[in-house]
Amino acid sequence: MQSLRVLSRLPASRIGLRSTQAYTQLRTATSSSTSSASGPARKSVTIANDTGRVPWSELSWKERGARTTQQSANFAVVILGLVMTGGVATVLWLEVFSSDSKTAVYNRAFERVRTDPKCIDILAGRGKGGEIEAWGENAVRNSRFARDHISSKSETDGIGTTHMRMHFHVGGSLAVGTVNVHMTKRRDESDFKYHHLALDVPGHERIWLENAEAWKLDKRASGKMFGVRWW
Known part of the structure; x- marks a missing residue:
């Protein structure tokens, strides 16, 4: 009762002033707690510093x-x-893994030469244990970069047949020669076929490992007797 009496004795202006001060203090405290809860203001997002963490809805147009x-x-x-x-x-x-690649054609041709008895006899000598090596047009023998310099050319003729021509060098302990490769693939075919595969060694007759026109030569030879064609 005494406190009510004291309060009632205070002027109305004093009571309003105290109420206003209390409200201001409460608002300030609320703003401070809200600011501390939300954390510091974020940096502006630019092309250089954008990490994608800021949601799209919180971004400005810029x-x-x-x-x-x-x-x-x-x-x-x-x-x-x-x-x-x-x-x-x-x-x-196209250059390495395909069966029609330049590297694949080279590997097959060299394997044919390296394992052919006639080629072994001329280049290294059969039974002597000599190895046959291969190298490209501009490479040096025994170079580990020899296969990077294989001379080849591909072209398509008027009827749609693709021709691949290639040559590289081979050598053994006895001689050095050149391997000439000519492969063809018709329009309706999926793989290259040998037109000819031959080894040329100076001082020796050409060794044919593949020759698609051999039958023409045999036919011409069979039609002659004493150098005269009879049929």
């Missing part, structure tokens, strides 16, 4: 433009990388 530009640039880099990877894979397939 910041959205920066994020869009950054993502477009990243997408372009990914596409460029895929295109370059595809190009490298295509070159590797």
Whole structure:
């Protein structure tokens, strides 16, 4: 009762002033707690510092433009990388892994020469244990880069047949020679076939390992007697 009496004795202006001060203090405390809870103000999002952590809905129009530009640039880099990877894979397939690649044709031709008895006799000597080596047009013998310098040429004639011509050098302990390869693939065929595969060694007769026109020579020879064609 005494406190009520004291309060009632205070002027109305004093009571209103105290109420206003209390409200101001309460508002200030609430603002401080809200600011501390929300943390420090974030940095403006730019192309250089955007990490994607700020939600799209909280970005300004300028910041959205920066994020869009950054993502477009990243997408372009990914596409460029895929295109370059595809190009490298295509070159590797055509030059190395395909059965019709230059490297595959070279390997098959060299294997034929390396294992042929006539070629072994002339180049290294059978039974002597000599190895036959191969190297390209501009490479040095015994070079580990020899296969990078294989001379070859591909072209398609008027009827759609693809011709691949290649030559490389081989050598053993006795002689050195040149391997000439000519392969063809018709329009309706999926693989190359030998037109001819031959070894030329100076001082020796050409060794034919493959010759698609041999039957023509045999036919011409069979039609002659004493050098005169009878039929």
